[in-house]
Amino acid sequence: MIKINSLTKNYTTYIKEPGLKGSFKSLFIRRKKVKEALKSVSLEISQGEIVGLIGANGAGKTTLIKILAGIVFPSSGEVSVMGFNPWERNNQYRRCMSLIMGQKAQVWWDLPALDTFLLLKEIYEIDEKLYKENLEFLSETLMVKDQLKTQVRKLSLGERMKIELMASLLHRPKVIFLDEPTIGLDISAQKAVREFIKSYQSEFKPITILTSHYMEDIKELCPRIVIMKEGGFVYDGPLSNIQKMMGDEKCLTVTTKDSTFKLTIPRLELAAKTSEIFQNHDVIDLNIHDPSIENIIESIMKYGLHST
Amino acid sequence: MKWWAFIIASEMRKILAFRFDFWVTFLGQSFIQIIISISLWKSIFESRESQEMMGYSLESIVLYYLIVPVGSKMLTGENIGFLSREIYDGSFNRYLLYPISFFQYKTLTYLTYSCFYGLQLIFIFLSYHILSGGIQSEQLINLLAGFIFFFMASVTYSQLALGIELISLWADNIWSLMVMTRFLCFFFGGAYIPVDFFPQFMKDILVFTPFPYLINLPIKVTMGSARMEDLFSGTVALLVWTILFHLGARLLWKKGQYHYSGVGI
Incomplete structure (x- = not known):
């Protein structure tokens, strides 16, 4: 087990200014930087x-x-x-x-x-x-x-x-x-x-x-x-829970004449958002699907669990 | 077979893995050394029109400088950077994962290289004597004793090198420090000029340092010119310095391991 x-793990590194001047300066003065690699896990x-x-x-x-x-x-x-x-x-x-x-x-x-x-x-x-x-x-x-x-x-x-x-x-x-x-x-x-x-x-x-x-x-x-x-x-939990946790959201992939873009929106706002997109863009194709595990994890890694 | 015997065998396999390099190192370098040493000192002695230089005859100074390069290689074993390089690039991790002492592991790999160069020393010594008209049993005994002293000196030097290389746990690049250490050991050890050529006051000071026991003494033993009391004092000095260097390296490791981050290339 x-x-x-x-x-907790902190690493100490030293910062060096770029360029030749920075190199000379670092021979005499070094600035410490402490990086918290692990925070009380x-x-x-x-x-x-x-x-x-x-x-x-x-x-x-x-x-x-x-x-x-x-x-x-x-x-x-x-x-x-x-x-x-x-x-x-x-x-x-x-x-x-x-x-x-x-x-x-x-x-x-x-x-x-x-x-x-x-x-x-x-x-x-x-x-x-x-x-x-x-x-x-x-x-x-x-x-x-x-x-x-x-x-x-x-x-x-x-x-x-x-x-x-x-x-x-x-x-x-x-x-x-x-x-x-x-x-x-x-x-x-x-x-x-x-x-x-x-x-x-x-x-x-x-x-x-x-x-x-x-x-x-x-x-x-x-x-x-x-x-x-x-x-x-x-x-920290089962992988299968990740998708369930995000069950209130839907992903939209919209293709217009000029570009393709992706949106993640609350399920309850789906109808309103879709009609808004049709009104404002020259839509060729629109695809609605559940968010993939990759997208969910990427979102959690970027914004944390509560703000996704 | 015990793990330490396997480590020695594995290191030997690494040395033998590149056959071109092996033959160039073993045969090429040996013959080049013999030719350079003989021709250089012959011309120096001819120009001086003298039979002796500071107690060295032409034959003995040629033999001295024939033993120096390979003896130095035997002393420095796996050579500069054998540990600091691994700390720098993170491959040092493996020694922390294995259920054996990394001190024992690194000392063994170091000494395997020393033994390999020891074989080269034997080869050069025998080739020189055979080429100069035959070898006597007394010279073979000197060779064996010289090999043992060079081996003891390389154990001492390995512990010194271990300590110096462990400084790389604090400073990423310690190349200059290692080169400086090697230069000091070679210079005061008699690799560039025999210690007998040094002024008396310097010789009196050097007795209290490890330097003359690292190169000068093993060469003299190999040449058969060391006195019995030199052998005894040399053995004691090498033993004492080995213990001191080993304790120093252990202390550095004890403090320095907290700085190791295992990162690298």
Whole structure:
């Protein structure tokens, strides 16, 4: 189980004025800027749950994951993952946890994947039988059996991501942090990774936190989502509730001679607004539909939950 | 196999992964060093019309400067930036995720490179003696002792380098600091000029620093010109400095880990 209580993280950065003058000035005077990456957030996740963490760039998703993985220290607050304090970096905790970052390679580029796996087998003290079993299961499910003896740097982006996934799951972790695992992958590779995560989740029931900018990942994998905005949580609940919450609204896509525009309006104002549009514009086509999850989440990320 | 043996094996695999670079480093550099060292010092001695320079004969100074480049490489192991680069680009994350000590991991990878250059040292030493008319058993014992001393010195230097590189947890770029440290170690260690050439007052001061034990002493051991008391005092000095540098690096890590943000390229 993961328990997060009033977790805060502040980063200190330095501001440098642009240009040569600014560069010289920064040699003597530096202006500090404190950025609140996480603002007193609290959360509970049970064993076997998979939670989607979504938010715009800089919302604090990766910071939260790094704290949970024990890479960075929080400024304040409490965290317990499977009863461990992550930043104490207890070896027992590190043996049951895994972090996969789509934008950062963790396997060694100059070695074939199998060499890395053998090293990880020793580091994680994986039993020979379990190692063989996992290697077989992972390489078959991810369809990378033929790539295991090739230097990782010579593999395609999709293949490398699959190797990263394999390397992170060899020790069969009970807690998995997936930070944008499908970033930069083509549609079929994204689908394969999603399918794999789904089958791994149903087979081994780990706690999984997934961050992604692709709504397909979230829709396919996460029954529960947490939406982050500027370091805070603006929504934590079932994905299915999102559409229900916005049930009082309708989306209009209007095509005129000159342009196409979209509107989200209250259901009760639909008739009045539609006739107003027909009066004021030369309408060619008008389409009325329920707002999509993507639109709702985008709106929540921009304006928060109450002002959508 | 234990995890530490696997780390050494993996690092060796990385070194061997690029065969062109491997052969250029191993054979190309070795022969270039032999040729340059012999021709340079031969011409210096001929121009001076002298058989000896500060107690060094032509053969011994050639051998000294033959050992210096590869001995220095053995000392500096994985070389400058082996840790600060990873802190800078965020790939340091992996060591925080693995259930092992990153100090042990990085020291092991560092020493694997030292051992690789140690093989090159053996190769150059043997090639030089074979080319100059054969090798004696006493020289082989000196070579073994020299290898051990260079290895001990590289353990000391690895802890110093670890500490210096950990400063990058506060300052993003510490390249100049690392270059400066290496220059000081090389200069006062006798890589550019043998410590025997330094004025006496300087030699008296250097005894209390780690520098002469890092390069000068291992070279003298390899050449068979070190005295028994030098071996003893050198071993004690290297041990003491290793402990001090290690404790310093641990302190820096203890304080600096709060500054690590795991961001990068």
